[in-house]
Amino acid sequence: MKYLTVILAIAAxxxxxxxxxxxxxxxxERADTDIRLDNPTVTLIEEERVLTLQQGLNQVDFSWNGVSxxxxxxxxxxxxxxxxxxxxxxxxxxNEQALVWEISSAEAVQETVRISYLLYNIDRLVTYKLVxxxxxxxxxxxxxxxxxxxxxxxFENARVLLDYGEAFERGIQHEETKQLLFLSPGEIAVExxxxxxxxxxxxxPEYVGGNVGIPVSYVIKNTKANGLGEFALNxxxxxVYQDDGRGGTIVLGEDNTQPVPVGEAMKIYIGDSRDITVxxxxxxxxxxxxRRNNDxxxxxxxxxxxxxxxxxxxxxxxARLTLIQHIDGxxxxxxxxxxxxxxxxxxxKFEIELAANSKQxxxxxxxxxxxxx
Amino acid sequence: MKRTATILVTAAxxxxxxxxxxxxxxxxxxxxxLTIYNSADMTLxxxxxxxTLKEGDNKLQFSWENTLIDPTSLEMIPxxxxxxxxxxxxxxxxxxNNLGLWNVNSRISGKSPVEISYLTSGLSWRAFYMGTLxxxxxxxxxxxxxxxxxxxxxxxxxxQVRLIVGQVHLIDQIAxxxxxxxxxxxxxxITLDYYSYDSGAxxxxxxxxxxxxxxxxxxIALDEAPKEIVKEGLSEYFLYTIEGTETIPNTWSKxxxxxxxxxxxxxxxxxxEEDRYGMQTxxxxxFTNDTDHALGETPIPGGAMKVxxxxxxxxxxxxxxxxxxxxxxxxxxxxxxxxxxxxxxxxPKLMKVATGNFRFNNEGNVSGxxxxxxxxxxxxxxxxxxxxxxxKRNFHTPYWTLEKAGDFGTFEKDDSDTVKFTxxxxxxxxxxxxxxxxxxxxENRF
Numbered sequence: 001m002k003y004l005t006v007i008l009a010i011a012a013x014x015x016x017x018x019x020x021x022x023x024x025x026x027x028x029e030r031a032d033t034d035i036r037l038d039n040p041t042v043t044l045i046e047e048e049r050v051l052t053l054q055q056g057l058n059q060v061d062f063s064w065n066g067v068s069x070x071x072x073x074x075x076x077x078x079x080x081x082x083x084x085x086x087x088x089x090x091x092x093x094x095n096e097q098a099l100v101w102e103i104s105s106a107e108a109v110q111e112t113v114r115i116s117y118l119l120y121n122i123d124r125l126v127t128y129k130l131v132x133x134x135x136x137x138x139x140x141x142x143x144x145x146x147x148x149x150x151x152x153x154x155f156e157n158a159r160v161l162l163d164y165g166e167a168f169e170r171g172i173q174h175e176e177t178k179q180l181l182f183l184s185p186g187e188i189a190v191e192x193x194x195x196x197x198x199x200x201x202x203x204x205p206e207y208v209g210g211n212v213g214i215p216v217s218y219v220i221k222n223t224k225a226n227g228l229g230e231f232a233l234n235x236x237x238x239x240v241y242q243d244d245g246r247g248g249t250i251v252l253g254e255d256n257t258q259p260v261p262v263g264e265a266m267k268i269y270i271g272d273s274r275d276i277t278v279x280x281x282x283x284x285x286x287x288x289x290x291r292r293n294n295d296x297x298x299x300x301x302x303x304x305x306x307x308x309x310x311x312x313x314x315x316x317x318x319a320r321l322t323l324i325q326h327i328d329g330x331x332x333x334x335x336x337x338x339x340x341x342x343x344x345x346x347x348x349k350f351e352i353e354l355a356a357n358s359k360q361x362x363x364x365x366x367x368x369x370x371x372x373x
Numbered sequence: 374m375k376r377t378a379t380i381l382v383t384a385a386x387x388x389x390x391x392x393x394x395x396x397x398x399x400x401x402x403x404x405x406x407l408t409i410y411n412s413a414d415m416t417l418x419x420x421x422x423x424x425t426l427k428e429g430d431n432k433l434q435f436s437w438e439n440t441l442i443d444p445t446s447l448e449m450i451p452x453x454x455x456x457x458x459x460x461x462x463x464x465x466x467x468x469x470n471n472l473g474l475w476n477v478n479s480r481i482s483g484k485s486p487v488e489i490s491y492l493t494s495g496l497s498w499r500a501f502y503m504g505t506l507x508x509x510x511x512x513x514x515x516x517x518x519x520x521x522x523x524x525x526x527x528x529x530x531x532x533q534v535r536l537i538v539g540q541v542h543l544i545d546q547i548a549x550x551x552x553x554x555x556x557x558x559x560x561x562x563i564t565l566d567y568y569s570y571d572s573g574a575x576x577x578x579x580x581x582x583x584x585x586x587x588x589x590x591x592x593i594a595l596d597e598a599p600k601e602i603v604k605e606g607l608s609e610y611f612l613y614t615i616e617g618t619e620t621i622p623n624t625w626s627k628x629x630x631x632x633x634x635x636x637x638x639x640x641x642x643x644x645x646e647e648d649r650y651g652m653q654t655x656x657x658x659x660f661t662n663d664t665d666h667a668l669g670e671t672p673i674p675g676g677a678m679k680v681x682x683x684x685x686x687x688x689x690x691x692x693x694x695x696x697x698x699x700x701x702x703x704x705x706x707x708x709x710x711x712x713x714x715x716x717x718x719x720x721p722k723l724m725k726v727a728t729g730n731f732r733f734n735n736e737g738n739v740s741g742x743x744x745x746x747x748x749x750x751x752x753x754x755x756x757x758x759x760x761x762x763x764x765k766r767n768f769h770t771p772y773w774t775l776e777k778a779g780d781f782g783t784f785e786k787d788d789s790d791t792v793k794f795t796x797x798x799x800x801x802x803x804x805x806x807x808x809x810x811x812x813x814x815x816e817n818r819f
Contacts (some may be wrong), residue, residue, distance in 0.1 A: 123560040127445070136608060150559045175467035179445075181460075207649075210675070212697045213540045216609050237544060239446070241610050246763050250408050250535075251492070252608050253418050253542040262795050272540035272608040274670070275702040281788045290819045296734050301819075306789075314672075314702035318607075357704060 005063050028052075031112070033155060037124045037147075038163035040234075042070075046116040053085065053105040060113075063098035067152040068120035076101050079112040122151040122172075124162070126182075126236035130218070130268070132190065132252065134245050139190045139220065141227070142178040143183035143236075147172050164231030191219040196278045196311075197324040205278040213272020214321070222268045233260040238268045262339075276319060276354065280309040280362075288367070302367050309362040313354035323350040327366060334365040374438045406533040408612075409521065411674070412540050413468075416496040416525070417549045418442075420489045421452065423424050427477040433475040435489065440471075440526040443547045444556035446492040447473055457481050465556050473556075494548035495525030498536050500631065500676035502698060504658070504709075506639070508685035510758045513658065517631035517673070519602075519613070523621040531618040538674040538700065539610030545698075603632055604671040611672050637666050641758060642708065645719035646765035653713040654762075656694070662701045671700040680711060717760055717798075718753045724807070732816050741816030750781075751805045754798040764794045771815040779806030 022035045028049040036044040051060060072091070078085045084106035093102045105111070125146040130139040147160070151170045157171045165182065172178055194214050205212045218240060223229040235258050241249040253270030260266045271366065284306035291300040313319055325340075325348045352360065401422065408417040424433065436449065444465065451458040457480040464474045479485075498521045505514040505687050519536060523529065550556075600616040613631070621627055642657040644650065658680065665667040675698050682688040694711035701707050725747035732741035771789040782796035782804075796804055 119561045125557060129448075130701065131593070132608070134607070145555050147561055148557055170462075170670050173467050175555070177465040177557050178462050179465075179557075180462035191428045211540075215542075244607060244612065248406060248408075248419055249417070249490075250537060250607055250610065250612060251410070251415065251541065252610070254544050255542060256544055271609055274540060274700045277702075277705070283786065283789055285789050287819060294739070312705075314704045316703075 005061075009346075027036075032354075033158040034161060034167075035122070035155065035158045036161045038161060042118045042120065043122045043151075044116060045119045046114055048112055048114050051111050051113055053103065053109050053111050054350075055105060055108050057088075058103045058105060060101040060103060061098060062101065062115065063096065064117075065151075070118040070120070070243060071097075071099070073116075073234045074099060077114040077116070078103075078238070079114055081109060081111060084113050085105050085109065119151050119153065121288055122147075122149045122153075124148070126234040127179075128236060128238035128257065130190075130220075130238060130240045131249060132218070132240065132242040132278035133187075134243055136192050136242070137190065138187045138220075139218070139240075139333060141183075141185055141188050141220070142181060144179050145192075147178045149174055149176055163234075167347070179348075188220060189226040192319075193219055193344040194273055194276055194319055195322045195324065198280060199324070199326050201278070203282075205277060205279060211274040212277070214276045214278065215269055216271055216273050218268045220268070222260045222262055222264055222266060224237050229262050232262060233257070233266060235259045238266075240268060240270050263319045269351060271317075272289065275314045276321060277312045277314070278311070278323070280307065282306070283308050284365075287371075289293045298373055301371055303370050303371065305366055305368065307362075307364045307366075310359065311352060311362060312359045313357065314356065316356045318356050321352045321354055323352055323362065324348070325350070325364060327368065329371065330369040332367050334367060336364045336366075338362055389450055404533070405529055406535065407496060407529060408537060409498050410539075410541055411498050411500070411548075413541055414494045414497065415541070415543065416493050417565055418491055418493055418529075421486055421723070422489060423484045423486050425457070425484050426477065426482060426484045427530075427774045428479055431477040431479055433477055434472060435478065436472045438471045441494040441548055441551040443492045443494070443550040444473060444553075445550060446490075446547075448490050449475055450488045451488070452486040452488050454481050454485050458485060458487075468770075488729040492547050492550075493527070494527050494546070494551055495523070497522050497524075500538075500674040501697075502676055504678055504680040505690065506658075506680065506682040506693065508683050510641055510682065511638065512635075513637045513660065514633075514635045514692050515628070515637055515668075516633045517676075518628055519631050520626055520628045521558060521621060522626040523623055526623055528620075528622045530620045532621065533617075534615045534619045536615070536623070537601040537610050538613070538672065541610075565667045602629070605744055606671075606811045607631070611674070611740075633690070634667050637668060641756075643714070643719075643762045644719045644765070645762065646767070648767045649765075654717050654719050656711040656714045656717070658696075658711060659706065660711040661704070661706045663704055670702055673698065674708075675700045679707060680709065703781050716755045717762065718751075718755070719762065719764055720751045720753070721766075722733035722751070723747070723750045724749050730813075736815075739815070741818070742814055743817055744812050744814060746771075746810045746812075747807065748810065749805065750794070752796055753803045754796060754801060757800045759797065759799050759805045762768045762798060764796070766794075766808075766810075767791050768810065768812060770812055770814075772818040774811045777806065777807055780804045781806035781808070 022202045031048040031050060034046040036046065062070045076087055078087065085302060086104045087146045088102040088104050089226065091102070092098070093100065127144045127146060129142045129144065132139045147170065149155070152174055154173045155171055159167045160170050161167045170178065176339045194216055196214050202208045202212050220226070222233055235256065237254060238257050240252040242252050244250055255268045256370055257266050257268060282305065284304060286304045287301045289302040290298055306324070311321065326346055327336065327348065328346050337352050338352060343349050354360065403421045403423060406419045410416065430519070433449070433512060437444070447463060449460055451805050459478040460477055461476040464476065466474055498519050500517060500519050503516045602616065603614040615629060619627060637660055640659040642659040643654050644657060660666045662673055678696050678698050680693040680696065682693050682818045684691050696709040696711055698709070722811060723746060727745045728742050729745070730743040731739055734740040750764060752762055752764070765787060768790045773790070775792065777784065780796070783793050785793050794806070798804055
């Protein structure tokens with residue numbers, strides 16, 4: 001299924017029509033080939049071929065019928081004798097997926113040239129498989145590379161390069177998909193986090209009629225201390241399993257991860273916990289500090305608001321819940337029974353340590369200021 | 374009807390399906406384990422097979438025609454000689470569907486066990502319950518069942534069956550991945566997305582109905598005692614492992630008892646809240662999933678429950694209603710909603726309305742006032758068992774005050790505009806209480 005051909009001709013191209021092109025005399029085989037997959041959108045192919053050049057003008061016909069090549073991206077580089085072998089011009093025959101290089105050579109010579117081009121419909125995906133231990137503090141981290149070639153071109157053997165890691169040799173046929181283990185740093189540390197965002201989840205499960213799951217995520221730091229940190233991790237589908245302690249595994253969940261630069265953390269949302277519950281209520285919401293205009297109309301006021309939440313951990317293990325609350329505009333905290341940090345002006349983050357089988361009451365009494373109706 | 378096949382070949386696959394040569398062995402599946410989820414159409418299958426490898430390069434072909442296997446989940450792990458068996462890659466050959474080919478380099482020759490695992494769609498399970506109240510309705514016998522159904526296209530014989538309770542997060546539907554050709558799609562295609570998935574648009578492969586297997590009937594008949602189900606927590610999930618093995622042919626279901634607990638103390642709880650239930654009282658059965666209630670060992674998976682009452686006459690039963698269980702963690706209170714009733718009546722009556730405390734603006738118009746409502750609430754228990762009644766009153770404003778009188782039981786503010794009265798009523802009794810609600814409107818709010 002090889003559609004891409006290079007034909008070396010011995011006589012000069014004298015006419016502009018395709019029919020005027022002369023006969024093939026040699027079909028140089030592809031030698032070293034690089035498939036560069038370091039760009040997330042387009043793949044660069046670099047292939048070397050040895051041309052048997054005559055003294056004087058030579059023409060090399062390069063055609064790619066049925067192969068998804070960007071014609072403007074095709075380049076030819078002379079490797080062995082750059083001083084005596086010169087690319088003079090490039091011609092495109094009409095109505096064909098082809099071009100003709102006109103090459104001048106000072107003498108008859110075997111010349112290695114490197115042809116490079118952008119090839120579409122060939123790419124790579126990255127997937128992750130994580131197997132957590134029973135305590136969920138470590139994961140066996142593996143990353144697979146999935147090569148997909150639907151470009152129209154077969155590659156019998158090529159050097160495959162990514163934006164990280166070492167290059168490796170692989171062939172891949174047209175319409176073939178190959179999955180191979182690429183990264184296997186072994187056991188690395190993981191943190192399990194539970195997050196209740198008051199803007200995203202129902203406040204009172206009783207009114208939902210079913211369970212309100214608290215999203216659970218695994219957080220993995222891309223650092224050298226954690227066995228990673230050599231390069232940014234590509235985004236991809238991550239499937240998380242857990243060792244069941246009996247020689248098998250269960251699936252915990254899957255997520256699409258974002259690219260993770262070195263030093264940052266990969267967050268994988270695996271599922272929802274129904275063993276931690278948050279029942280949140282607004283116990284007070286009144287207007288105070290009313291200010292009026294001369295007609296007696298209210299032009300400015302504050303609010304007096306009280307939010308409470310009952311947080312229960314029904315698990316027999318401790319957990320850390322990140323509780324996220326939102327207060328818009330200008331506000332003052334009157335009283336709050338738990339410490340928080342500000343994510344931004346209106347987002348409050350509470351890190352709450354929940355003991356096994358425990359219950360905590362959360363209370364936040366605040367005023368929003370200078371509200372204009 | 375076994376449709377997955379594993380074939381070991383010794384020569385190279387040359388790109389086309391017809392190039393497969395030199396069939397050596399077809400290793401049979403030695404053991405199989407199914408881990409079936411109920412929150413998603415997904416089952417993890419783990420098979421053990423003994424491969425006969427030769428030194429050097431081996432190719433192992435795995436095909437799954439007419440099944441619902443997600444090819445991107447396929448994995449093979451050597452269970453012995455792992456340092457001498459190198460699984461180099463998994464190839465999905467061009468122009469061939471439902472087939473994967475592992476390239477394996479071995480430094481040993483002979484038999485070696487491997488585990489092949491994958492995710493499949495089409496196997497499911499659900500929990501359901503039967504509850505039987507004692508004649509005085511103070512205790513409940515709760516019987517739990519699970520029903521496992523196989524529509525995967527594959528027969529699973531002598532499989533260890535495990536059931537997972539929990540809310541798993543998936544990006545793609547396994548059923549959709551099973552139909553995707555090629556397995557990882559093509560470059561530039563929009564990848565599958567859980568949220569854009571229209572389940573109605575996907576047509577599953579038609580499954581042929583298999584003949585009833587005499588072997589299945591026999592195995593059921595030979596079971597002398599109900600199988601035990603071992604329960605354990607893993608991460609945010611609960612894993613139920615059914616004792617022994619099960620054979621579940623394609624298109625068959627199996628019902629298995631999960632637990633049977635008697636003498637669970639329960640309360641008859643009745644709720645009245647006009648904003649939620651209208652003018653009708655609703656009946657709930659209340660208990661807690663803890664040891665005080667003869668439970669509390671494991672969470673109770675969500676499912677439908679039919680509630681009966683023993684009439685006390687020759688163990689005859691009366692049907693009381695049906696409720697849908699939500700997942701109940703250990704330690705959490707359960708409230709089973711049995712629907713609207715006529716025999717416990719909550720009758721609020723507005724006895725008086727008055728307005729006052731008028732405020733006027735500069736133009737002489739009314740700008741603020743108070744409205745006062747006198748309510749009389751009569752609660753009648755016409756049943757011959759004691760009941761607990763929760764009455765919520767919604768005021769639709771946070772600007773209110775309340776004065777109450779009579780036998781109003783316990784009282785609490787539920788949220789900024791709702792209060793809750795809780796009364797205990799003996800059998801065939803009536804309680805009455807009153808409250809005066811004052812709401813402040815307009816400028817009187819401030």
